[in-house]
Amino acid sequence: MALSFFRAGALALSLLPLAALVPRTPSHPTSTAAAPLQGAKPDPQVIAQFGLFENPKLQQYIATQGKKMTAISDRPGDYGFTIVDSPVINAFATPDGHVYFTRGIMAYFNNEAQFTGVLGHELGHITARHGQKQQTRSTISSILLAGASMVSKSIASIAQPLSSVVGIGLLKYGRDAENEADQLGVKYSTKVGYDAAQMADFFLTLERTEKASGAGSVPGFLSTHPNSADRYQRVKGLAAQAKQSVGGRALTVNRDAYLRSIDGLPYGEDPRQGFVEGGTFYLPEQKLRLPVPSGWKTQNTPEQFQMAEPNGKAIVALIAAGSGTLDAAAQSLAKQLGLTSPSAQQTTINSFPAMVVEGDQAASSQQSTPAHVRAYLIQDSKSIYALIGLAPTASFGTYAPQMASVAEGFQRLTDASKLNRQPERIRIKTATGTTTLASALAASGVASSRYEELAILNGMKTTDRLSKGMLYKVVGK
Numbered sequence: 424m425a426l427s428f429f430r431a432g433a434l435a436l437s438l439l440p441l442a443a444l445v446p447r448t449p450s451h452p453t454s455t456a457a458a459p460l461q462g463a464k465p466d467p468q469v470i471a472q473f474g475l476f477e478n479p480k481l482q483q484y485i486a487t488q489g490k491k492m493t494a495i496s497d498r499p500g501d502y503g504f505t506i507v508d509s510p511v512i513n514a515f516a517t518p519d520g521h522v523y524f525t526r527g528i529m530a531y532f533n534n535e536a537q538f539t540g541v542l543g544h545e546l547g548h549i550t551a552r553h554g555q556k557q558q559t560r561s562t563i564s565s566i567l568l569a570g571a572s573m574v575s576k577s578i579a580s581i582a583q584p585l586s587s588v589v590g591i592g593l594l595k596y597g598r599d600a601e602n603e604a605d606q607l608g609v610k611y612s613t614k615v616g617y618d619a620a621q622m623a624d625f626f627l628t629l630e631r632t633e634k635a636s637g638a639g640s641v642p643g644f645l646s647t648h649p650n651s652a653d654r655y656q657r658v659k660g661l662a663a664q665a666k667q668s669v670g671g672r673a674l675t676v677n678r679d680a681y682l683r684s685i686d687g688l689p690y691g692e693d694p695r696q697g698f699v700e701g702g703t704f705y706l707p708e709q710k711l712r713l714p715v716p717s718g719w720k721t722q723n724t725p726e727q728f729q730m731a732e733p734n735g736k737a738i739v740a741l742i743a744a745g746s747g748t749l750d751a752a753a754q755s756l757a758k759q760l761g762l763t764s765p766s767a768q769q770t771t772i773n774s775f776p777a778m779v780v781e782g783d784q785a786a787s788s789q790q791s792t793p794a795h796v797r798a799y800l801i802q803d804s805k806s807i808y809a810l811i812g813l814a815p816t817a818s819f820g821t822y823a824p825q826m827a828s829v830a831e832g833f834q835r836l837t838d839a840s841k842l843n844r845q846p847e848r849i850r851i852k853t854a855t856g857t858t859t860l861a862s863a864l865a866a867s868g869v870a871s872s873r874y875e876e877l878a879i880l881n882g883m884k885t886t887d888r889l890s891k892g893m894l895y896k897v898v899g900k
């Protein structure tokens with residue numbers, strides 16, 4: 424797969440995170456199944472895909488709790504623990520010894536014991552070496568690369584990797600591995616002093632979010648796991664046994680402390696990282712906007728914004744392409760994309776200096792379709808952006824006008840309502856008297872259409888009673 428569009432070399436060289444625009448160099452080579460444990464640091468591929476959640480306090484919290492649990496686990500080692508900046512509800516472990524939680528799942532826990540149970544489950548996948556036993560899906564980075572290389576191998580299948588990469592549920596373990604991880608989750612969280620029965624309750628929350636979201640933002644965590652009703656019963660039973668095994672020792676839940684620690688956490692998509700609305704992609708931090716061709720699918724990650732024709736027959740990707748000259752960026756891009764006899768032409772796009780780079784990408788294997796690339800390099804002060812249009816050579820002309828209109832619509836964003844768009848955030852409130860959750864939500868100004876959503880977020884029913892002084896979550900700007 425030498426000529427894949429998003430190959431590792433290209434990622435390392437030029438796909439800077441749009442949100443950060445800081446040059447990045449790989450901190451270690453792509454890991455492989457045979458590599459020794461190196462999980463102390465997060466995998467750059469995972470961070471490139473989802474982004475690091477910029478919240479030192481919570482990062483410190485997960486690292487501290489993770490290390491504490493590692494020490495009492497069956498196979499202590501130099502593991503790492505990281506929260507990624509994704510609204511999806513998920514947690515996963517890579518076989519190199521790293522555990523990832525999304526900020527989305529952090530928002531849905533309702534106490535420290537729930538968090539600790541899931542931490543134990545993920546650590547269990549590592550200590551029981553589930554990843555190593557599963558050679559075909561050895562690391563998350565290799566899965567991401569495989570998914571991405573499918574894009575160029577068969578342009579017709581672009582739509583598929585686009586939709587499957589959106590969730591993080593990429594590592595699928597078998598039923599036995601999941602059951603073992605649940606068992607280890609109960610064992611480890613009890614050992615560090617938490618009530619493992621809370622972990623079972625969190626499965627109910629996961630099940631409710633999955634039912635509520637329908638085909639939308641499906642949490643991958645649950646879908647990759649065994650039947651949730653069975654699992655709930657099983658974990659409840661294991662937790663009760665574990666409780667007995669520690670005698671009369673009180674096990675911690677820590678509801679209030681946990682809720683206060685997530686006060687202010689972004690909830691849902693963060694528009695500051697770019698958002699699509701009304702057929703336009705807005706990048707508030709870069710003060711830029713561009714049109715999305717009608718009906719095309721989009722995917723926004725820290726490293727690129729990708730638009731795909733509905734049947735996957737053409738794509739346009741926006742990436743950051745360095746901070747040097749347009750000439751240098753053009754040469755570098757042509758090389759990364761493996762363009763044969765590329766041409767380059769200077770132009771101007773909405774008063775931005777620009778250059779059009781064009782060439783063919785040869786077919787790399789039997790499954791490959793030869794592709795044609797037309798990339799627009801656009802300079803905005805010190806930053807250069809590349810809008811890369813790609814389609815099979817034979818049908819490139821069909822999509823060239825749409826690619827051109829995207830480039831022509833690349834312009835300065837000045838609309839304050841888009842520039843200042845803020846994410847919703849978790850806000851922790853205190854019940855002022857005995858009341859139902861629904862009444863408390865109403866008193867906090869929550870629209871009734873969102874009661875059910877917030878009941879799930881609180882791990883309660885709308886009719887559940889709150890006593891005076893009890894904390895609960897709402898969301899707001």
Ligand SMILES: [Zn+2]
Binds near residue numbers: 596648
């Ligand atoms: Zn699992």
